[in-house]
Amino acid sequence: MCPISFTKPIRKPKRGSVKMRAILVGCGRAGAELAARLAAAGHAVTVIDIAAEAFDNLPANFLGHVIQAEALNQDVLVNAGVQEADCLAALTNSDALNAVVGHIARTVYNVPRVVVRTYDPRWAPVHAAFELESVNSVQWNATRFEELMLTPDLVTLQPLGGGEIALYELAVPAAWAGRRLEELAQEPEVVIAGVSRGDVSLLPAADWVLEAGDRVALSTTAAGAARLRARLDQGA
Incomplete structure (x- = not known):
């Protein structure tokens, strides 16, 4: 399993050595897959999850950083490098947590690109009000199944x-x-x-x-x- 950092700031690579600095909140299957893809493409990736076992979803050769902590704690986001981040994705199983973390990243730390995962389409007005890009996996998967079947x-x-x-x-x-x-x-x-x-x-x-x-x-x-x-x- 990848090493876990709690509140100790991570050592960040020099700007010229990476393509993009990305923070991912949530290390379920979707978060781990995205983290692995970004890291393999040469981006500097930091993954935050409150559950230590979630990092088992990452591949053994994952080259990014992990932080086991609550993402709503702004000290955690700062230690993850949110002030220098180019993008942040919130992919937890909580629509509320994803929306709040995304809103903080966008309004407090001015992260240029923020994307949040949502399960309930009723959160769409909240994301629009917060000016957040969102991916509705339930709605998207249902649409794909319907199209492929019919x-x-x-x-x-x-x-x-x-x-x-x-x-x-x-x-x-x-x-x-x-x-x-x-x-x-x-x-x-x-x-x-x-x-x-x-x-x-x-x-x-x-x-x-x-x-x-x-x-x-x-x-x-x-x-x-x-x-x-x-x-x-x-x-x-």
Whole structure:
């Protein structure tokens, strides 16, 4: 298991030796996975969790720092380097804790980028009031399950803004093979971002002829996505 620091300040690497300084609050499976990815990419990562056993989720070769403590204690955040942090993510299983820690990081320490995890969509107005970026894992997972079960040919890749529009991936069905991309581009509220065929991705011309299995990246509104799903259901 990684060594645990309590209130002793950690020794920080020089600014030029790392890409970004990141603090993660919560070392569950999601927090540990994110910490491992950031550290492997060369970022300076500090993980805070009140439970010592949570750090067992980190890989044995994790190169970041860990602090076993309550993140609401501002001394803990200071020891974690919040005053020099480039970003902070709060990923505990408490919506309230995530919101408060995110709010402190943003308003007290002016951390440039703060992202919080939320389980209950009813916390969205709080995050908006606190000007926090949020990831609703429950809502996102439910959406993904629904799409993959009901309309696997059109799945959401990334919501944009407040969710009014999103980036989608359309798997071209056999019934659409031979059609030109411009037919899809002429759909109301649809903007084509690119097409992948096999291992090749490109920005195709409007007269690109679709083949079954092509993957089209596009952005559209919820209404536009609903129209595309209706066409897919009808084979039109």
